[in-house]
Amino acid sequence: MADTAFAGRAGAAKGRSLWDDARRRLMRNPAAVIGIVAISVLSALGVIGVANYSFPGLLGLHPVDLLFRENVSNPPSIADGFLLGTDTQGRDLFARILFGLGISLAVGLVATAVSLVIGVLWGATAGYVGGPVDSVMMRLVDVLYSVPFIFFVILLMVVFGSNIWLIFVAIGAVEWLTMARIVRGQTISLRQKEFVEAAKASGVNGADIVLRHIVPNLMGPVVVFATLNVARVVLLESFLSFLGLGVQEPLTSLGKLISDGANNMDTAPWMIIYPASVMFVTLLCLNFVGDGLRDALDPKDR
Amino acid sequence: MLAQIARRLLIAIPTMFVIIAAAFFLMRAAPGSPFDAERQVPAEIEQRLKAAYDLDKPLPEQFAIYLGKLVLHGDLGPSMKYKDKDVADIIAEGLPTSLIVGAAAMLLALSLGCGLGVLAALRQNRPEDYVAMSFAVAGVCLPPLVLAPLFSLIFAVQLQWLPSSGLYRDSYTVSHLLLPVVTLALPQIAIISRLMRASMIEAMRSNAIRTARAKGLPEAAVVWRHALPVALIPIVSYLGPAISTVLTGGFVIETVYQLPGIGKQFTIAALQRDYTLVMGVVILYAGLIIFFNMMSDVLYSTLDPRARRD
Secondary structure: OHHHHHHHHHHOOOOOOHHHHHHHHHHOOHHHHHHHHHHHHHHHHHHHHHHHHHOOOHHHOOOOOOOOOOOOOOOOEOOOOEOOOEOOOOOEHHHHHHHHHHHHHHHHHHHHHHHHHHHHHHHHHHHHHOHHHHHHHHHHHHHHHOOOHHHHHHHHHHHHOOOHHHHHHHHHHHHHHHHHHHHHHHHHHHHOOHHHHHHHHOOOOHHHHHHHHHHHHOHHHHHHHHHHHHHHHHHHHHHHHHOOOOOOOOOOOHHHHHHHHHHOOOOOOHHHHHHHHHHHHHHHHHHHHHHHHHHHHOHHHO | OHHHHHHHHHHHHHHHHHHHHHHHHHHHHOOOOOOOOOOOOOHHHHHHHHHHOOOOOOHHHHHHHHHHHHHHHOOOOEOOOOOOOEHHHHHHHHHHHHHHHHHHHHHHHHHHHHHHHHHHHHOOOOHHHHHHHHHHHHHHHOOHHHHHHHHHHHHHHHOOOOOOOOOOOOOOOHHHHHHHHHHHHHHHHHHHHHHHHHHHHHHHOOHHHHHHHHOOOOHHHHHHHHHHHHHHHHHHHHHHHHHHHHHHHHHHHHHHOOOOOHHHHHHHHHHHOOHHHHHHHHHHHHHHHHHHHHHHHHHHHHHOHHHHHO
């Protein structure tokens, strides 16, 4: 935050957009830069892991599902070719962690996208229309806030069977509430701005004003929330996996690997240590990026 | 304040109704019935079993019966899996454990979180700040799911300092509860300390603090009497969500550390189609969450008159 005062002074010289400014500040924040680089690497590894599932043996990796019956619960060893050891069924843990990482990130991204679409549209509509429509829409959000959602997610999984698409939708449907609140608050302040008035005066209809003028201007807080939300969804999915209600075999996720590891931690501690470390690093990086983005985009600091 | 509580209670009624209805019909939509797992019983006996629990009636009628008993007698009905036990009994058995662990975690999170946050704010951009905030970021990234097994591995299995799991009923010893409480509290300590830091920094920059300093108050009085009460207000508004997170987070903790709380019952009940027990747990938790959210909002608007105009 030491550099914000500096950025404020320099900003007066030449007109720069919010995003240029934000990018500069973000790049000056070492934690955020490390986070961005690390997240890119982790995402690439996740993609490789998922690709290795579709095309077994990719890049010389062991196939995700191949059982090495001679090597059950091997400790990590470079000589054996099992970099992070094997699990209790003799599957290569390294390949499984990459695969689980990919699935966890995919769940995080898709569920966040679902919550983003619902939350942004809901919040922007409520904030822009205002009046009784706003009160009804936001009252509904208040009501939903009181619902112990984790119970309903669990019930949904129990009723419809655990299916990765349902996980996306269920988690996304839970997470949109906060998004809607943030967006509504922003929209109410944007609604007063001159450019909205100008758009109205030139005869743009309400839906277009919301979609083309308001939504692009509230992307700042939305991006911050979305980044941090990916981390939260990864956590939520891992919780479901822990209860046995998350992604199912043959798929796997970091949470599932951790809960498998937790059951075998006396005899095979590497089965929990490595997935847990990967999850820790992933969440840490997402938080670094999210916090960095917030510092970079927060207009209060400008 | 009373008017506000009354208004909130009025909203709470339809909220509860929607929650109860959703849980009821969702649970009934699940394939299977509570009597599936048992030995194949003759059709006639199964019919009588179902009749005993009113399961032979059409769904809307069942819902009406359930709701009627609940509203008129506060009766959650008999469990469908644990013979001769009422749902209320099962909840009463698990509640003390869940509440003790939850309350202890909440207290720990509040005291440590606020303490760390104030420390970081007063030493902004100095080593103490960085250490406290690194701890906070790590806390957000170390969810119970990861912490619980790692703590057991380190403190119980490797060092053998503490028992890894289990809790004999009514024996709430510190050594048994320490790991669950710390695990549950850590993410909240992280969140609360970050919130506290931000609001304390803002409070210290306010005009009121400049005035307090200008009139020559000692720094301790400025911090404790003038800045801290103002800075605590956002924490109050976070209490509601924090309590519901701790309540539902207790879920994982109870499963991992094998504590006999209610959270643990829920998943088992849902998988076994114990309709009434599922409903009982949902109603209890929804009630608690609504109650604590309401309290936190009322307290917040009492403390901060600006929030009342919403």
